[in-house]
Amino acid sequence: MWAQLSVLSFQKPKNSIKFVHNNIISMSNLLIELKGSTQIITINRPDKLNALNRATIKELSEAITASENNDKVKSMIITGSGEKAFVAGADISEFNTFSKGEAHDLAKNGQDTLFDLAEKSSKPIIAAVNGFALGGGLELAMSCHMRVASNNARMGLPEVSLGVIPGYGGTQRLAQLAGKGKAFELIFTAGMMKAEEALQCGLVNHVVEQSELLDKCLEICEKMSKNSSVAIAAAIRAVNSGYQDGENGFVTEINEFAKCFATGDFKEGTSAFLEKRKANFPNN
Ligand code: COA
Secondary structure, three states, rough: HHHHHHHHHOOOOHHEEEEEEEEEEEEEEEEEEEOOOOOEEEOHHHHHOOOHHHHHHHHHHHHHHHHHHOOOOEEEEEEOOOOOOOOOOOOOHOOOOOOHHHHHHHHHHHHHHHHHHHEEEEEEEEEOOEEEEEOHHHHHHHHEEEEEOOOOEEEEOOHHHHHHOOOHHHHHHHHHHHHHHHHHHHHHHHHEEHHHHHHHHOOOOOOOOHHHHHHHHHHHHHHHOOOOHHHHHHHHHHHHHOOOOOOOOHHHHHHHHHHHHOHHHHHHHHHHHHOOOOOOOOOO
């Protein structure tokens, strides 16, 4: 408990940490619990359907950074509290009077400090989509490396119904995950996709009963935890590279592949295979 708390304290979140009880860190808008090697980050504003206000975005950014810096953490799960919503969007009450300049800063800061941070995290992040994932909520889920949805989940980018478009990477990541045609349809109609449809178009990896959602995510985390975290981080960089302007994903893959050969994990992984034993990765 204290080791985990000290990592968060190291990030100097100042007033963000309120309380630690039963191994659960409670911040103003988040609950954070380490289960095995998985950091479960729960957005905790159920009365506002976990809408992302600025304070929540800041705390999520701090929690992801702290988890990245904590050697005990190998993966993260982001979910929403309650049974109704993952995140029902950016907090509309915070930006409805914004000017063009303020709107630009809102989208840029959000993308830089949270959505890109999540996507580029060296540790895998799974979005456990437990209900409505709308606007910034779906954008957050799409920034994660994988998505598992409960069968009550509803996903959409309804921004055009408010006279605006997605600003946290939604126009790009939805087209990447579900295809351009699906992205246009979902954005233009401001509709909501059911979990099964999201599964069919590749937006989510799995659909399960709500009661099984966390267990399914933890099962995936458990499988990943047996593998080289150094190689997983390299795979994240290689896959992401193909979606970066001015980068060639194939070239990045060659470089990341070669770098693996100089790691302790590669020596251990290949030796263990040849010696017919389980690998015990040193994580370096
Ligand atoms: N921003 C701020 N507050 C939000 C919110 C958001 N994106 N989404 C929900 N809330 C708040 C509501 O204002 C309400 O607060 P109140 O009780 O103080 O009035 C509370 O959460 C519950 O939402 P409510 O609308 O009463 O629930 P519902 O079951 O009737 O409807 C939704 C659920 C998700 C369909 C509806 O809340 C909604 O359409 N939300 C906005 C979705 C959106 O446009 N997101 C994109 C934002 S860019």
